[in-house]
Amino acid sequence: MEREPRPLREKIAESLGLKEKELSALEDLRSLRIARGLDEPWGAADATEHGLFERRRRYYAELSNAWLSTLCTFPTEILLELFYAMQDVSRETGYITTPAEVTITHVCRYWRQLAISTPDLWNVFQYDGEESKRFPVDRLEVYLNRSKDRPFDIWLDFSNTFPGRLYPEMILRPLFPHSERWRTFHILSDDNTLFGDLHEELRKLNTPNLEVLGLCPEVSGHHSWGTGVRVAAWTPNVFIQSPSLKYARLDVGSFYELRPPLTSVVELRIENRFDDSLRDVMLTAEFIDSIFRLPNLEALSIFKMDLDIPDEALPITRPRIEAKRLQHFRCNWDRANNLGSYFLLHVAAPCLESYAITDLYLGTENQQFPFSRSETDEDPFPSLQTVAFLGASVDAGSVDHLLGMMTTMKKVKHFVLSTAANSPPNERQFPLYLAAHGVEVGAWPDLEKITFNADYLSWRDALEPLVKGFPKLNHLFVPKQAFDSVRPEVRERLLRAIELVALEDTDPLIPLYWCPCGEWLDSPSEAI
Template identity: 30%
Template sequence: MVDLNERHELLYTSSPIAALPIEILSLVFHEVQRTRRATGKPMIPHVEITLSHVCRHWRAVALSLPSMWCVFQHSYAPWYGPVRPTRERLAVYLERSGDHPFDFWIDFKTNEPVYQWLLFPLLEIALPHLHRFRVLHLLSNANHSLKEFAEQLAGASVPLLEICAICPDNNRTHEFKMASLVANKANIFRSGAPSLKYLRIDETSMCGFLPPLNAIVHLRIEVRRTALPTLIPNTAFDAIVSLPNLETLSHSSELFELQEYSGSVPKEPIRANKLKHFRSANILITIYALSHVVAPSLESITINGVDSVNEDGQLSIPNHVAFPSLRIVAFTRGRLNSPRHGPNLQKLMACMLNVEELLFWGKTRDQNATEDTFRALLGTDSAPSPWEKIKKATLNIPFSSPTEILLYHQFIAAKPNLEVLRVPPRCLELPTFLQGVPPHIDLRAIDESEPPLPLCWVPGPDWLDTEEDPFLSYCRVFE
């Protein structure tokens, strides 16, 4: 009687694929792995494990390829599979990957007490290999403070590290000596991280997991789940936005103590010579940046507004600001205060005369706020809109009444250079809407598979990197 393993071998040797040269088979393995990872959803069991268990020949080929074992992913989620073999699997991946650059993606957001028996032992296994890590992506929560790990990382050498995300998301931040916080005061990787380009941190990371920032190109600072944000003085924000290599800055939290709370005001303009993309979900931070930052290379901004609901005593953008390179402006929905038609919006439009693309995501719970801001973007006879160069627009505003449909038509009429218009899918089913769209405009439905904002980076599996992007959560399409 032929056992199961022998049967697999017989089936394989009789298959045409058995005649493939090892070089070709290796390319096939890598393509299968790449395609599966591109979906953003991990296969359980993982592709490389499945391939290595087909037959002896395939196993030998898979084990001979260090690049097949250089990405380790794990999430503490019920659908991800058993957690107890995780340590053994990581040790095997580290061994089989040899000296190949290694990617380490971990998501331990759980209420289970797994830190001492599972999470920290995983990190201990990884520590001796940090010198070849290309990615260190670690999400946790208040149940796992990672304090011991921070101490281990203080003097670690990470010459190859390009992508780093460490978000402990503690309920209580450590005591801050705020006056001494500066952008180059590293808590970890103090011996240097020369290749580090992408960094994602939360407010607790800045207390104990801040790496050297001089090489950073893409920086995300986000409040994730903590109820009480820590206030950081203006000087820290000034140092961050003026980092020498910074091209993208995404700031979604209320971390910084600003002028309204007696924060310092810079005596000289803050130079951000390489900054290309700026995202801010806080009106005060947006006004502060627009007022004090000189960014000659700025190409896109993503904001939820520049005028508060209550305009009494609000900060004002100076009249002299200018961003000549800015081409894309995106308005998202705000959490609390809705963006309103006010003097700062008028100044914003006047200082960005070369805008070619507008993305406007209306607020579903406050239709009046949506219409107020949108009318300001349209312009009036007394205050015409300076944004006449717009070629592409994404407009997500209500369309259930003739007045709302008229807003779309007025926008189209006021933008003579408009070439592409994206609207909610159901708009395309309304004859009253279609009648007001000239035939030369490329009319499209907003496709949720496309990036809803001008800045949407995914350095790794989207199930680990975008599931908490607060800006994307504001971009729900009207139905």
């Protein structure tokens, strides 16, 4: 029976934290493996003393992990569940250069064999051009082979990579023969030449299982698109054979040559990703109407896009457009053409649950955008419960305008307001304005929860009128500074007890979910 020299044995045992009898058991196991032809005897010493030690230490470490570890006595099904959990946890932290499945294959031979033979561990491929120094074509081939016939998810971010766009084709072309397996194809770039000459191939692709699609070849301000585009209709020209498509994400660049079919889409994001980009795409009222009419649409975000919605062409007497299944709508406020106002005036959404506007501005010089047709207008949003104004600028002059909006949304239960950064002192008085004016007209009688994510100096003065005016109000979420400013005697004077909660920095403001992917694929400016 082959034994290691005692000095080497002691050094290996100490390095691996093994007892002498455990190392002896491993040596016995090695002898058995040699007898069965699974291992070979050590050859003549052909390395330095340190090299010899490292080689033997690695061998016994793998053998120990495979046969002495408690994990390795678990049934295969349990081990695989642990592997999947490791993948999920690793992806929650964003893009990582060494994926969990690769780490697993380096633990021991048994784990490696099990992982390599499990296709579901290899059917998600990620690439981040900012984090990776080279295009991992070889790694992609490995993932395609090991995933066998399983549905395949592709997340590619070519932003912040070096100039020249022949290189992405090195990744894209090997993927095309596997298009029938694609479940996710999500690609970001900051260069409009991303797809080069591949548009015809994208049009012909057969992608029957594709559910998630992101086509975002946006350019920043230092690039030029050339001739602008006025979008009045949507004619699909890529991914035409995608009957299962449920989620689509587009940006300005998508409107030039990358238009997927949207009929089956459930969640749609049309968003400008760069504040300084050349916004040469103009969305017309006809196009906006066609989006609201999509038969399966449940969540819609239209963000920082230029709109062409002439007031004179859109009388508020025309019938409302019915967005039959729309549940969540988000847009930004644009002082030139306001989609938020257009939506409230011209759309009926019987299933709408949440309505969010970012960068809302309600100054007196911006009152040309009405929010309601008339007091007798039938409730167009009977299911609406959450209204969020994010990064808003509001003051005393905005109250009447806001009340017009409130009367359009009759059954709101949760109101969220976060003010713009560095808001002037007069805007911090908004809770008091809301208490004094909103209550007077009986707006939002079913309001149960208010979230004010800003430090308001007048919070103590507004608390009592708010509780008195909104009879169903039972939760107030405020910043910690405002929370600490409310003395116990103020709470004791309230008409009824309510729950006052201090907001932490990490608390989400609204229960909306806009992205089915890791945060590494979104820029910070996109976060709600």
